Amino acid sequence: xxxxxxxxxxxxxxxxxxxxxxxxxxxxxxxxxxxxxxxxxxxxxxxxxxxxxxxxxxxxxxxxxxxxxxxxxxxxxxxxxxxxxxxxxxxxxxxxxxxxxxxxxxxxxxxxxxxxxxxxxxxxxxxxxxxxxxxxxxxxxxxxxxxxxxxxxxxxxxxxxxxxxxxxxxxxxxxxxxxxxxxxxxxxxxxxxxxxxxxxxxxxxxxxxxxxxxxxxxxxxxxxxxxxxxxxxxxxxxxxxxxxx
Amino acid sequence: xxxxxxxxxxxxxxxxxxxxxxxxxxxxxxxxxxxxxxxxxxxxxxxxxxxxxxxxxxxxxxxxxxxxxxxxxxxxxxxxxxxxxxxxxxxxxxxxxxxxxxxxxxxxxxxxxxxxxxxxxxxxxxxxxxxxxxxxxxxxxxxxxxxxxxxxxxxxxxxxxxxxxxxxxxxxxxxxxxxxxxxxxxxxxxxxxxxxxxxxxxxxxxxxxxxxxxxxxxxxxxxxxxxxxxxxxxxxxxxxxxxxxxxxxxxxxxxxxxxxxxxxxxxxxxxxxxxxxxxxxxxxxxxxxxxxxxxxxxxxxxxxxxxxxxxxxxxxxxxxxxxxxxxxxxxxxxxxxxxxxxxxxxxxxxxxxxxxxxxxxxxxxxxxx
Numbered sequence: 259x260x261x262x263x264x265x266x267x268x269x270x271x272x273x274x275x276x277x278x279x280x281x282x283x284x285x286x287x288x289x290x291x292x293x294x295x296x297x298x299x300x301x302x303x304x305x306x307x308x309x310x311x312x313x314x315x316x317x318x319x320x321x322x323x324x325x326x327x328x329x330x331x332x333x334x335x336x337x338x339x340x341x342x343x344x345x346x347x348x349x350x351x352x353x354x355x356x357x358x359x360x361x362x363x364x365x366x367x368x369x370x371x372x373x374x375x376x377x378x379x380x381x382x383x384x385x386x387x388x389x390x391x392x393x394x395x396x397x398x399x400x401x402x403x404x405x406x407x408x409x410x411x412x413x414x415x416x417x418x419x420x421x422x423x424x425x426x427x428x429x430x431x432x433x434x435x436x437x438x439x440x441x442x443x444x445x446x447x448x449x450x451x452x453x454x455x456x457x458x459x460x461x462x463x464x465x466x467x468x469x470x471x472x473x474x475x476x477x478x479x480x481x482x483x484x485x486x487x488x489x490x491x492x493x494x495x496x497x498x499x500x501x502x503x
Numbered sequence: 504x505x506x507x508x509x510x511x512x513x514x515x516x517x518x519x520x521x522x523x524x525x526x527x528x529x530x531x532x533x534x535x536x537x538x539x540x541x542x543x544x545x546x547x548x549x550x551x552x553x554x555x556x557x558x559x560x561x562x563x564x565x566x567x568x569x570x571x572x573x574x575x576x577x578x579x580x581x582x583x584x585x586x587x588x589x590x591x592x593x594x595x596x597x598x599x600x601x602x603x604x605x606x607x608x609x610x611x612x613x614x615x616x617x618x619x620x621x622x623x624x625x626x627x628x629x630x631x632x633x634x635x636x637x638x639x640x641x642x643x644x645x646x647x648x649x650x651x652x653x654x655x656x657x658x659x660x661x662x663x664x665x666x667x668x669x670x671x672x673x674x675x676x677x678x679x680x681x682x683x684x685x686x687x688x689x690x691x692x693x694x695x696x697x698x699x700x701x702x703x704x705x706x707x708x709x710x711x712x713x714x715x716x717x718x719x720x721x722x723x724x725x726x727x728x729x730x731x732x733x734x735x736x737x738x739x740x741x742x743x744x745x746x747x748x749x750x751x752x753x754x755x756x757x758x759x760x761x762x763x764x765x766x767x768x769x770x771x772x773x774x775x776x777x778x779x780x781x782x783x784x785x786x787x788x789x790x791x792x793x794x795x796x797x798x799x800x801x802x803x804x805x806x807x808x809x810x811x812x813x814x815x816x817x818x819x820x821x822x823x824x825x826x827x828x829x830x831x832x833x834x835x836x837x838x839x840x841x842x843x844x845x846x847x848x849x850x851x852x853x854x855x856x857x858x859x860x861x862x863x864x865x866x867x868x869x870x871x872x
Contacts, residue, residue, distance in 0.1 A: 274585075310680045328682070336680050347530065347673045348730045357670050361681035368666055393728040409677075 263448030269318030291449040296469035335415030358409035380412035400427035506631035518741030520654035525716035537716040539597035541700040541709035543574040545604025571697025625708030627759040718767035725778040800867035807864035
């Protein structure tokens with residue numbers, strides 16, 4: 259059994275004239291949490307989507323647990339950006355979490371009592387059990403984010419890809435979410451998180467990918483997350499150790 | 504069955520058949536696609552009619568439905584270039600296809616029972632005259648069989664793929680990553696919309712098809728926040744349009760289809776205003792209540808605060824305008840309300856909190872905490 263959860267080699271994605279992602283590589287070992295950082299338009303979301311087969315890849319080799327994504331899709335949990343769905347959709351929090359189990363159920367089978375219990379447990383894990391029957395449009399941004407997280411947790415995946423799970427959440431929720439992600443890592447799972455805030459990188463992540471269309475640097479935070487690499491990624495005088503803005 | 508009952512039954516079956524895929528059209532923000540499809544199928548109907556020489560042939564329905572799917576593909580391709588937005592793409596595609604149908608109709612099919620009026624408006628009243636017979640036995644109106652089949656087809660599709668449709672409508676990306684091919688589901692759904700539109704146009708016309716697909720789910724959406732209930736409610740509303748619309752048409756001696764669409768529009772209007780949770784009245788009352796409660800809390804907290812200088816009743820309007828920016832009319836109404844509720848009182852010409860008013864002030868303090 260391979261110790262590498264995700265292996266991306268030389269991935270290039272181009273929608274139009276200019277590439278969104280250029281020859282980017284990343285290796286994610288099991289039992290680690292990796293932050294993906296870079297300026298707006300650096301291709302962070304595209305990188306996750308390339309792994310999931312949501313965007314066509316012009317070149318490169320992507321392996322999930324040494325195999326194709328399609329073969330391993332049951333072992334991958336995805337948390338898209340909160341803004342990617344319509345929160346006025348007529349459904350409640352429990353129902354959204356249940357959607358995480360649809361992949362395991364496959365075609366035609368409906369979720370039953372067992373799946374309901376799993377979904378409730380996931381809501382309990384993210385501290386949202388009191389909101390089980392709440393219409394999703396009535397949840398705050400941080401609560402919606404936690405519902406999305408519960409939807410991924412319920413899959414009990416081995417590799418989690420999360421697109422800005424901390425976007426728009428308050429400080430308490432941020433701590434809750436990071437604790438959950440660290441628990442996943444400690445349970446031997448691999449977690450990849452698109453992240454914005456430079457000054458929490460050292461606290462939150464074991465490894466980091468600095469991305470600006472190409473992979474500027476990737477590896478353990480201690481050796482890779484340097485002022486020089488951060489400046490090279492953001493193209494301005496930015497420092498790894500201090501405030502990003 | 505009496506001809507009147509047959510007409511009502513066909514109207515109800517058609518309405519439910521349209522409402523089922525309509526629920527997903529509305530949630531996918533594709534309502535206007537039903538308009539495009541219902542017009543763009545005209546060339547398909549004309550060509551199909553020229554080939555089969557029958558308006559009821561399954562071949563004609565399949566051919567015309569293919570034109571509907573072609574409309575969807577063309578709209579998406581034009582939009583996909585990134586040069587034209589979706590609403591413009593719809594506005595570009597369906598008039599062209601519809602015009603081709605009009606030209607074909609005038610040039611090649613002018614001598615048959617098929618004209619633009621019939622396509623646009625349909626005529627439910629004629630439904631009992633076109634009957635299906637088998638071995639000399641009368642099986643009822645042909646339209647009932649056609650729409651009944653379409654209704655069963657739509658209901659079977661929604662039941663079998665309910666979970667998959669729900670997921671790919673709410674979050675198509677997750678659906679794709681879980682292996683549910685949302686693109687294929689999308690085209691199957693649009694094919695069903697096309698089949699439904701082609702089958703229904705003969706009875707109710709292509710304009711009413713749009714009303715029957717969009718109005719029930721849009722109305723139901725205001726009344727429930729669960730998808731399954733929204734779909735069932737949409738179907739129920741469709742039956743309601745048919746029965747009330749028929750009664751209205753009978754009373755006014757007007758077009759049945761037109762009467763149904765009018766009922767649909769009126770019912771949506773009433774729901775928009777009066778829906779218990781999301782209606783305009785409920786929203787306005789909620790806002791009004793919130794404003795009144797927060798004003799009361801602010802005033803109570805202000806009066807209860809020991810550092811507030813005494814507020815003489817005669818000075819209240821000016822003082823509270825300075826402090827909270829309230830108009831004198833608002834202030835006077837508020838003071839009068841709160842005195843009626845015994846939350847504030849007047850002691851030797853000055854405003855003061857009662858014991859209950861003190862509690863209100865404490866509530867206000869919790870907002871600030």
